Amino acid sequence: MTTAAMRRSIGMIAATALLVAGCSAGQGDPKVALTVGDVKVSTVEQVQQRLNELLATNQAAQDQARQRKLDVVSRGIVTQEALNQLTKQAAERAGIRLDEQLVEQSIPVLTGPQATQGDPFQAVVDAAFPAKEVARYRLMLVELGGRAIGRSSFEYDVAFLENFADAQKLAKQVADDPARSAQLMQAAPNPVRDPILNAKQGPADAESPDQLVSLATSPLFNLPAGSVVSTRLTGEQGGYIVFYLKSRQAAQPPAGFDASSVQPLQLAQAGQAQLVGLAQQTKVEPNPRFGTWDPVNLKVVSGEEASVVSTVQPAKTSRQQ
Template identity: 30%
Template sequence: MLRRIVLALVALTALTACSTATGPQVGAGTAAVVGNATISTDLVEARLRTALPVLVDALNQQAQEEGRQSPALDAPTLAVQSRALLGLAIQHQIVLEATRRQGIVVDPARVEAQVAAAGGAQSTATTGLDLDALRDLVSDQLALAEIGRREFDRLQVTVDVGTFGDKASAERAATQLASDPGVGPLAALPPGMQILDRTVRPGNAQSDAVIRTPSSPIFGLPGRTVALLSPQQQQSTPGAPTPDPTTQPWTVIRVRDRSLAAPAPTGNTVPSALVDARTLAQFGRRAVQPLAAELGVQVNPRYGTWDPTQDEVVAPPAAAGSIIPLAPSVAFAPTAP
């Protein structure tokens, strides 16, 4: 429930790493580094102070709905909110670089119109975001929708996907898949827990939960990599213990190929012209994920760890997914149409 509260605080517009970078490093006063850009702890703390009244109201409402006493605003709850706010700031830096590279200019008038529609200066009381943060969020969503529109019809990925009972099993499978062109451990999984050599597009209608939406992580993973995806973290009632992520099911995805040269949409493939702006923005967020890996994202451990597979800040470190490249010797036979 708390995770939904946090997401609600930052989703008010109707739209919705592995690194070898040698730029700035995380140090005192730095919450995160994205490529050559730094995000200060002062920024995150200031935005957290702005968000606190809305967070307290949300927690009180949740407690009232569940018929229990309102909880204290404890350290774990504040940490969840801090990670969410830091994640927004990181995403903003990634989107800025993506728009620079693609020559996308977001119309300031559109941003101000959406900010005004959200309440303008009074929106802080409902969103928990100050005006600068709200403008950044609106601008990012508009930019991501445009990025999504440009790539929706062009992207296709060929993947092997398998779900394993715990992190250790998934890590062993990922290591083997990164060096062996055969499907290996995935083929040994029971039916329903594997997808083998499947080429997928964001406009395809898919039945499997891992790949059925344009916001799926598979559209954000670099080509010729193997990714370990952690189970979705569910924030429990404040004060309750958090399940050990290493003992939950983990997903392994091998991206055989990632291409922006897909043929024009036909048949059951929905074209971008028929996709709403919110969905395009959600897909756009995945579309810029490879750029995040290229730039490199470093997070101050006081906030958590950057998860390059889910594009967010997580805690504890064991909850973070990872991406490893395929060995250069790995070659696949052409995929059948």
């Protein structure tokens, strides 16, 4: 390594150390990076070690360092640790046991660029973990997703609003008086489109396997029945939604549907969506220096994003099932 290259490496590692050593606010052990339920998943020192190793070996991570975006990488690492812990718990509850040979065989499919198409940042985060570990957790998600697609039907209301403050207010009103959900959503200020009320969705309504997969991969449809959500809309349209999941029932996939025909990475996405309900039962607490947990999108968000972080609250009276 040349002297100049060594200096760059030392500089990046120093930047990492400064990032991780930043001030921590709030309660809890300042040395703990992440707690999920009663499990202390990682320490700040362990997150720093992952960052240092990543910077020493990964060009994309070095690019992030030059752009002063190591905080984004650290949040991604803590997010992945949270997802891994939730995945482990969900797999244990479902009785999923993986064959180590199958895990090894899955590495080429479930890791690397082909597993993160459209999301180069996830490739950087993946590189902070051993490939076999990444494959193991994704394979658990594949199993969870395969068991979930086409297995539930739902009834819901949803409003589309321009302002987050309006969305928060409406979500609280619906949670306090769910019987008036339709009336409240119709009267909500600054809508960006008409609300969808008393909607029903299930396997029988799907026109294609892709629609079944889309339903299973939505975090909103994997919340406990009776949940009222306010969250940011993704895509170019922007705005916010208030979503009230009025009921959820067991269902059967359409005749002829075979979950094994779905691409493994799509199954993994469906599996990850299954973690949303578990995350409501199991408190996820990142160290405040890394950010705030978003309970719908299942990720650690920055302080700026925390001002519009998703909220989930139970309706006071609902037809929960």
